Amino acid sequence: PPRNATALEPQLTENVGRIMTLDERLTMSAKLAASSKNPAYEQRYNAHVDELDGLIRKTVGLTSDPAVDDAVRSTDDANRRLVEMETRSFELNHAGQHGQAVTLLESEQYRTQKEIYAAGMKRAFAELDTATSAKRAAVERWMTLIQVLALLSLGLVVGTWAFDQRERRRRSASYA
Numbered sequence: 001p002p003r004n005a006t007a008l009e010p011q012l013t014e015n016v017g018r019i020m021t022l023d024e025r026l027t028m029s030a031k032l033a034a035s036s037k038n039p040a041y042e043q044r045y046n047a048h049v050d051e052l053d054g055l056i057r058k059t060v061g062l063t064s065d066p067a068v069d070d071a072v073r074s075t076d077d078a079n080r081r082l083v084e085m086e087t088r089s090f091e092l093n094h095a096g097q098h099g100q101a102v103t104l105l106e107s108e109q110y111r112t113q114k115e116i117y118a119a120g121m122k123r124a125f126a127e128l129d130t131a132t133s134a135k136r137a138a139v140e141r142w143m144t145l146i147q148v149l150a151l152l153s154l155g156l157v158v159g160t161w162a163f164d165q166r167e168r169r170r171r172s173a174s175y176a
Contacts, residue, residue: 008132015059022052030086034101063131075120
């Protein structure tokens with residue numbers, strides 16, 4: 001348990017960094033596909049969508065805190081709308097309507113949904129950080145208590161042994 005509790009924070013940090021990187025990669029892939037008219041960016045987008053979703057689920061699963069689940073759920077509609085707009089931009093690209101694809105991804109509606117998504121994820125990450133920090137602190141408190149109890153037990157054993165040795169010497173001296 002101590003190793004697991006202390007491993008949560010580095011894992012959280014690593015996952016959050018990777019989530020942010022993947023999210024930015026998806027956004028930029030959609031925008032670059034529209035502006036450069038290069039279908040390779042759509043392939044890059046498709047290659048990372050499932051990875052991002054899986055990583056978010058894995059990261060949220062680091063703790064069973066309902067506040068984290070609520071924060072992630074608050075992004076669901078915005079995320080769905082973002083994916084719809086990005087998918088629509090790819091359809092527009094296939095139809096040769098690259099200008100409309102770019103306009104869609106630069107629209108106020110896209111930015112608003114991105115802000116809602118980012119705010120919800122930021123809140124989820126903050127809740128995760130709080131939960132993992134609290135778990136680590138609790139484990140550290142228990143570890144300290146166990147160490148103190150171990151030292152007290154050791155002191156009791158050594159004290160008892162010393163008392164027994166002194167008593168044996170006293171008896172030996174009285175017999176001599």
